[in-house]
Amino acid sequence: MIARNPATALDGNGLARDGRPPLLRLLAMARPLRGRLLGAAAAGAAATGCGVALLAVSGFLLARASQHPSILAISVAVVAVRALSVGRGVFRYLERLASHDVAFRVLAQVRVAIWRRLEALAPNGLVLFRSGDLLARLVSDVDATQDLFIRGVTPVVAAALVGGATVAGCLLILAPAAAVLAAGLLTAALVVPLAGAAVARKAARAAAPARGRLAATVTELLDGAADLHAFGAADAALARAEVTDAELTRLDGRTAAASALGAGSMSAITGITLWAVLVLGVAATGAGTLSRVPLAVLTLTALAAFEAVSALPAAAIQLGQARVAAGRIAAVTDAPDPVIEPARPRALPPGPFAVQLRDATVVYRPGGPPALDRVSLDLPPGRRVALVGANGAGKSTVAAVLMRFRELASGAALLDGHDLAGYAADDVRSVIGGCPQDPYLFAATIRDNLRLARPAATDEELAAAAGRARLLPWIESLPQGWDTPVGARGAAVSGGERQRLALARAFLADPRLLILDEPTSHLDPTARRALTTDLLHATEGRSVLLITHELDGLDQVDEIVVLDHGRIAEQGPHQQLRRAGGRYQRLCEHGY
Numbered sequence: 001m002i003a004r005n006p007a008t009a010l011d012g013n014g015l016a017r018d019g020r021p022p023l024l025r026l027l028a029m030a031r032p033l034r035g036r037l038l039g040a041a042a043a044g045a046a047a048t049g050c051g052v053a054l055l056a057v058s059g060f061l062l063a064r065a066s067q068h069p070s071i072l073a074i075s076v077a078v079v080a081v082r083a084l085s086v087g088r089g090v091f092r093y094l095e096r097l098a099s100h101d102v103a104f105r106v107l108a109q110v111r112v113a114i115w116r117r118l119e120a121l122a123p124n125g126l127v128l129f130r131s132g133d134l135l136a137r138l139v140s141d142v143d144a145t146q147d148l149f150i151r152g153v154t155p156v157v158a159a160a161l162v163g164g165a166t167v168a169g170c171l172l173i174l175a176p177a178a179a180v181l182a183a184g185l186l187t188a189a190l191v192v193p194l195a196g197a198a199v200a201r202k203a204a205r206a207a208a209p210a211r212g213r214l215a216a217t218v219t220e221l222l223d224g225a226a227d228l229h230a231f232g233a234a235d236a237a238l239a240r241a242e243v244t245d246a247e248l249t250r251l252d253g254r255t256a257a258a259s260a261l262g263a264g265s266m267s268a269i270t271g272i273t274l275w276a277v278l279v280l281g282v283a284a285t286g287a288g289t290l291s292r293v294p295l296a297v298l299t300l301t302a303l304a305a306f307e308a309v310s311a312l313p314a315a316a317i318q319l320g321q322a323r324v325a326a327g328r329i330a331a332v333t334d335a336p337d338p339v340i341e342p343a344r345p346r347a348l349p350p351g352p353f354a355v356q357l358r359d360a361t362v363v364y365r366p367g368g369p370p371a372l373d374r375v376s377l378d379l380p381p382g383r384r385v386a387l388v389g390a391n392g393a394g395k396s397t398v399a400a401v402l403m404r405f406r407e408l409a410s411g412a413a414l415l416d417g418h419d420l421a422g423y424a425a426d427d428v429r430s431v432i433g434g435c436p437q438d439p440y441l442f443a444a445t446i447r448d449n450l451r452l453a454r455p456a457a458t459d460e461e462l463a464a465a466a467g468r469a470r471l472l473p474w475i476e477s478l479p480q481g482w483d484t485p486v487g488a489r490g491a492a493v494s495g496g497e498r499q500r501l502a503l504a505r506a507f508l509a510d511p512r513l514l515i516l517d518e519p520t521s522h523l524d525p526t527a528r529r530a531l532t533t534d535l536l537h538a539t540e541g542r543s544v545l546l547i548t549h550e551l552d553g554l555d556q557v558d559e560i561v562v563l564d565h566g567r568i569a570e571q572g573p574h575q576q577l578r579r580a581g582g583r584y585q586r587l588c589e590h591g592y
């Protein structure tokens with residue numbers, strides 16, 4: 001049943017946005033594994049069938065044995081009992097193996113698909129999600145969808161096949177009893193699960209988002225612990241987490257109550273049906289139309305038949321949860337693209353290239369003011385341009401546009417004279433990159449954090465990059481040197497060291513256009529001046545866009561562009577702007 005060469009051609013694209021409900025999209029992802037899923041359903045039905053047949057044959061054996069027949073008369077039943085008990089275990093094992101195998105294969109593909117989507121969306125496409133909530137979607141929501149394969153398919157097929165066969169078998173013994181059994185089974189298989197799912201629906205809908213909120217709140221509590229304590233806000237933040245936690249407990253309680261109601265109703269229906277079957281059977285025996293051995297078989301078969309439907313109420317509730325989880329996953333996979341990838345990307349130019357902005361306009365919020373308003377900028381090969389301006393002037397937005405994190409509302413961004421949108425975003429970022437304004441350090445060693453930019457870098461290349469960022473003496477002075485862990489988000493190093501590490505990482509990546517977004521903002525004034533001087537020295541002859549508030553040393557760059565409320569207020573070399581007596585001069589002299 002389990003193929004030796006499993007079909008692994010699962011395709012994460014099955015999650016792509018289309019008109020189908022998210023749960024059906026997940027089911028469609030298992031299409032290459034349908035053989036296994038059918039095998040699991042067949043094994044499940046066989047296991048349940050063995051269970052029912054075991055009790056039926058046992059009933060026959062006990063009743064017949066009480067009549068003291070010859071051993072030959074019951075030997076087939078004895079063998080059947082053994083075979084059915086072994087078969088039940090084996091089939092159940094195979095069913096679990098195959099259904100979990102399908103579930104985990106699909107789950108792995110779903111996680112990869114979400115991850116690819118997150119990669120494509122980051123950083124600008126994710127501003128609507130809280131990071132803890134994203135983690136909950138990636139972990140617990142994906143986990144919740146496994147019930148679709150484990151509980152959503154096999155028990156339904158087993159219930160339909162075995163329930164139908166059992167009723168048919170009972171029909172041969174006593175028709176009225178079979179009708180009663182059919183009614184009992186249908187109630188247990190349809191009414192109880194649907195009612196349970198309806199009771200749990202509200203809780204199921206609310207629980208997954210609440211779980212996401214709790215994860216997000218806890219993540220933010222941990223990330224912001226220092227600020228919360230500094231402002232005495234820790235208790236209030238904890239109380240907010242407790243409220244979400246209490247809500248989740250209440251919702252889980254509702255789901256558990258619905259499950260318990262289902263289980264209780266199931267026992268009641270089983271008992272009532274059995275009682276009715278027994279009454280009809282005893283009446284038929286009294287009337288002489290049914291002998292005692294078939295009566296025992298009938299009663300025990302009816303009892304066992306409920307095994308086939310016993311899993312359905314819980315399955316219905318879990319399927320409701322899986323539906324909500326699939327919807328939350330779809331919200332991530334269907335999130336609109338922050339930039340549109342070209343169908344047939346253009347190849348990158350082999351040699352040096354110019355980068356230009358032409359009337360580039362960026363609008364973050366529809367109807368809101370533009371963050372960039374018709375900005376034109378020339379970055380020919382080898383030219384160093386500094387971008388200055390007050391907070392919120394649009395400097396980082398220029399970097400986001402050039403690195404293909406953000407689409408233009410109008411105007412154009414050009415690489416080698418061709419629209420930047422015609423190149424694959426990853427290709428663009430392999431040649432235009434550098435150091436973001438808030439660089440992220442991973443909880444790894446200094447070496448690993450640097451190697452992120454170029455995994456194959458040699459120790460000499462690492463040392464050269466660290467040297468250019470004026471970091472080498474510090475690294476060498478550390479007891480663990482390059483193997484020093486920097487802590488989560490670089491918490492175990494100073495703000496300035498963190499920034500220099502990010503700068504060294506940018507130097508190591510060595511893109512053809514290096515964008516440095518405020519590489520000196522965490523440094524003390526002396527270090528800031530020294531690093532700017534070093535930086536300008538280290539980037540001589542290269543294409544650089546330096547976004548900075550540090551104006552000392554800018555006489556060395558080729559051009560200074562002053563941004564003001566998304567517009568270019570002034571541009572030109574340092575001396576010219578100093579003489580012009582405009583915005584730049586005010587920035588130099590008064591700092592505003």
Ligand SMILES: Nc1ncnc2c1ncn2[C@@H]1O[C@H](COP(=O)(O)OP(=O)(O)OP(=O)(O)O)[C@@H](O)[C@H]1O
Pocket residue numbers: 124127364365371389390391392393394395396397398437
């Ligand atoms: N993801 C976003 N969503 C909405 N608005 C944004 C977003 N990112 C930036 N903005 C807004 O766009 C404007 C320009 O932001 P940008 O980050 O480019 O400024 P900046 O010049 O880099 O400022 P700073 O010197 O503080 O880094 C600001 O008004 C900012 O609030």
Ligand SMILES: [Mg+2]
Pocket residue numbers: 395396397437517
């Ligand atoms: Mg900025």
